[in-house]
Amino acid sequence: MKRALFCLFFICLSSFVFSNSFLTKFRPTSDAKRTTYIDLDGDRDPDVLRTYLNGDVPVQWIDDDDDMKVGDLQGDSDNDCLMIDRNKDGNYGDEFDLMIDWVDTNNDGKADMQLLADNAKRTDRGWTPGHFMISLDADSDGMMNYVDWNTLKIEAWDRIGQCDFFQDYSGKTILFKTHTSTFNMDDLRYNWENPFLFYETDQDGFSEMAIRLMDVPQIDLSKIHPVKLSKRITDVRMTFDLDNDNAPGNEFDFDMSLKLTGKGFDYSKCVHKFKNLRGLPASDQYFYDPRWRQLDELIYVDHESAYRKVFDEGEWSQCGFVFDEDDDCQRWERVEFYDSKDLFKIGARNGGLDNNPQADATGDRGEWDMDFSGKGNLYIGGFDGMIHLLGAEWGAWRIDQNAKYYQGWQGWRNGADSIPHALCNAEPSRFPTVNYIDSNNNGFIDVMQYDMDGDSIFEKVFSLLELGIDDRCEVWETSKMNYSDYQSFYKQAASKLWNKALSALKVAQKQKIETSYFCFLLSPKSIQQKYHNGFWLNYYVYEALKEKYSDGSNQEMKRTIDRAYISGNWELIK
Secondary structure, X not given: OHHHHHHHHHHHHHHHHHHHOOOOOOOOOEOOXXXXXXXXXXXXXXXXXXXXXXXXEEEEEEEOOOOOOOOOOOOOOOOEEEEEOOOOOOOOEOOOOEEEEEEOOOOOOOOOEEXXXXXXXXXXXXXXXXXXXXXXXXXXXXXXXXXXXXXXXXXXXXXXXXXXXXXXXXXXXXXXXXXXXXXXEOOOOOOOEEEEEEEOOOOOOOOOEEXXXXXXXXXXXXXXXXXXOOOEEEEEEEEEOOOOOOEOOEOOOOOEEEEEEEEEEEOOOOEEEOOOOOOOHHHHHHEOOHHHHOOOEEEOOOHHHHHHHHHHXXXXXXEEEEEOOOXXXXXXXXXXXXXXXXXXXXXXXXXXXXXXXXXXXXXXXXXXXXXXXXXXXXXXXXXXXXXXXXXOOEXXXXXXXXXXXXXXXXXXXXXXXXXOOXXXXXXXXXXXXXXXXXXXXXXXXXXXXXXXXXXXXXXXEEEOOOOOOOOOXXXXXXXXXXXXXXXXXXXXXHHHHHHHHHHHHHHHHHOOOOXXXXXXXXXXXXXXXXXXXXXXXXXXXXXXXXXXXXXOOOHHHHHHHHHHHHHOOHHHOO
16 A cells, blocks of 8 residues: 555656646746855855755856845846756866856846856867857847756757747847867867857848858867867858748748858957956856856957958858758758768768758758859859859759658757658658759859659750750859848849749640649749749640650750750740
8 A cells, every 4th residue: 555655656746747847947946945155255245156956956156246145046147157066066167067157248237148168078078068158149139048947958959839949049149159168178269150140131030141150170189178269260151031031930941051161261350358258256266167257358250240251351162052942941050051972862971962960851952162163153044043053063953842851940850859740750762853064164054964753863954055055144243242132132033933934834825735733833922932833833834845745746846845944935935
């Protein structure tokens, strides 16, 4: 009987704890009965408050702005620092511990900066584990980094729904991040993502554009601080919500990304001073590595200068491009890039285009300019109406026409968090592929190979040069563009594609081809649908015309159909 009662008690207790884990705990709750105070400077008011979180996890608050009082149950989140002794070894700022420092840089009573030092083991001296993250609240919405107060871990990627993140990636915001403990870094004024910039262009609270600037570190385990930043930005990734269709329930919907790599540019003179960044000196004794608390400046590229520095000062050797053709990407940082690898191998780290586990298995189109001959510029291909990367030697589109194989914020691949979608755990075994080639090395695609049945064999090859079509197109210089220019660029591409589709439909009707079957594509309700539906209507009309003349009796008409489709000049067909 006693055993049965004990089991019942344990089950009830477990149920209570388990059910509580379903609730998001947006604030730490202290143990009011076990609160003690320490006066470090002898002024008779407390400078350190010690208590417990989650029952038995020791924590202490450092009062950096000298407003703590006896009777407080915890410090404040405007200018204090919370130190969490996660391994309960009596040291609050040592290995395995988490420290969260809020800084009010303009003395308005609200934090504008948040620093998180997430320490790994002392002997973990290389790249990962551990984090050093800094958030700057550039739009004053009060949102910065996110800590799960149930687990006492950084969960900057947790969210509501698909992509409404608790971490502040939305609006105008700045994020710095390094995947190592602070005690491994040689100069804490610099960072790896230095920084990640999110741009807000229309005051709707969402990010329309992001630029990730990376200072790729050098690791020398013989040094006391083995992670050394180069003080150069050598990897830049820019992404754009071209149609600005983000909204509640669709908070992130980036459409296109550009990646620049090379020698980059020196940013060591981009010094930013901050008031109140230096923590209470007397509290340095509590930190295994107090250097990050001793800072009064950070060195990074800011919102206003980033885009200009990338193009005006950067020395780049390669450019990558990706376009989210199936419009299913809801990642917070960008449309993730395909790798210049095997066309048909599929699977994370399997040597194919989607070798990157964060990339979409199918549905995106990647292009690669391996010598930076195109300078990161773009053009609208006359051969398909899509946006392309100038100078790309080749490219590839893995078609997921109706976004059946959905890509969420961290992907649904490689053991990442599951996404509530019907096919979120599947990858296709077969998929259509279009291969793009610049055969004459003039910077413009002139050969397209179609494998539309997914058998890895190209059943159709179009050569603009053989068809007598000029492959050159109007170039859009990205160095001279701003976000509104990118919007205009996409609108122009979508309009041109849709107008070509309307011309194709007229030709089809004159040729007595029934077009009512395409009804689902005939009423686009957005810019993206004009772009998407326009391409597929052109393609379906082309296929229908080829079928009509498939008996081979009119070879000249078949060639004319090819020329009309690839050039977009459907008036060639009388």
